[in-house]
Amino acid sequence: MLLTGALYLWFPFVALGWSELPFPGFVLDPNLVVNDSGEAYWAGRQMQPMLSYPERLMAVDGVPIHTNEAFRAWLGKTAVNEKHHFTFAQPQNSRIAPDPALPSERTVEITLVKIDRESMWRQFWLLYLTGIGVLTVGSWTFLVRPRSRPAQLFAAFAAAAAVTVGGLFDLITTQQFIRLWLVAVSLTGTLNMMLALQFPHPIALLGWRPRLRWLALLPGVLVAAWGQLWLHHPTDPWAYVSTWRAAYLLNAVVIIGSLLIMAYRGFRSPAPIVRQQGRIILLGAVLGFGPVLIFLMVAAVAISPPDWFDPTFFIPPFVIYPLSIGYTIVRFGLL
Incomplete structure (x- = not known):
């Protein structure tokens, strides 16, 4: 969280410095x-x-x-x-x-x-403020319940998601933080899956073998390593695209998996409190992740955003998802 906070202090200086160039x-x-x-x-x-x-x-x-x-x-x-x-x-x-x-x-x-203010608002500030919202919710949840394992996992997810969103402008301008962005975008989905397996109640398998939860992180680690190796491929300047598509596809798959887990818990769990928690998070996921999930599935094939994907309307609602998780962790006092 501290590293992400430091990045967010530096992002505006880098973006504004770039905007001074012709x-x-x-x-x-x-x-x-x-x-x-x-x-x-x-x-x-x-x-x-x-x-x-x-x-x-x-x-x-x-x-x-x-x-x-x-x-x-x-x-x-x-x-x-x-x-x-x-x-x-x-x-x-x-x-x-x-x-x-x-x-x-x-x-x-x-x-x-000279790049205009409207372009800077839509291409940088909108994403930056959305990332601040995600980072704020993650930090607040962790500070309120620092000993809670779900709060710890959620803070890690929020930090990765904030870097993914807030670093998009740097990705296409100065690229000072591109290697950190590659790690963040590769791990965001798998951290979310780890959280879904643990929260609002650990699945039975984790009750027997708690360390198995780390297997959910393995695909993200592998994609992140692949992305680092192929970022500047010595013979193929376009090779990095394959790794980005893999990261987008991985995020889409694990997000869908997380939604299915939450849907099951929201409607089939025998514990009423788990059903209530699952429904809150599921609603937040549908509202916050819906357009982003469609974008990830398209980007996994085409790499470029579809024409209808207007960040002004589709990026800010993403904050709803971490807000629903943070609220549930704090409100119900898990663990």
Whole structure:
């Protein structure tokens, strides 16, 4: 929780520092691969066809660009209203197939601008404030019941979820915290599953073999390690996408599993208090996780957010889910 809190103190400084750079109208994943996030009026999204994944920035004004750091350094030497030529190419000899709707290579002219406040609100501040909400609920629950195992697991889940949400803007801008984000996004779902197995009442198997709960974390650890190894693959700049898809798919699967466990406890548990607790959490999960779950399932296949996924409407309700868990832990005084 302390590490996550420190990150949240630093996130705004990094984001605001990046926003001072001239903006080319598109954002990039690792290895200069285009990310589809953005507003409809950004230059990259105004092109025909729209600049999009899996295109990769190869050169600026005919000069090759090899890393995201080099591109940001180049932007730091430019000025707003300058026009430059950007060359993009699709995958070749990669694990990721090219998009037949996009040209294999193209060079486009873009006028650099200053990113506007609305874009910063939707792309950074909205996610940042949502993450603060998740982190606040997790910290409050842990402080109220620090000796409770569910509270401890919930605090770990909240910390990972907060980094996952709050780090999304850094993911497509400075990428200072991308390796921490990879760990967080890989572990968020499995930590949630660990909590579901333990809360509101441990499943029978954990009563006999408590250490088995750590097996739920193993898939997340493996995906996190894979993501670290392939983040900057030496021969395939698009290789990281496979690990991200695995993380999204893992989260979708374990979230569905957690929902099924809570549904069973909410309606089939023999203990009335467990049924009540399960229903509260299930309602919070449906309200908070519904749109995010759909996004995860789509992203596991397409990596890019669907057109209907507007963060203004779908991201903030995510806070409802941890709030329902935190309320239940504190209200019913588990363990």
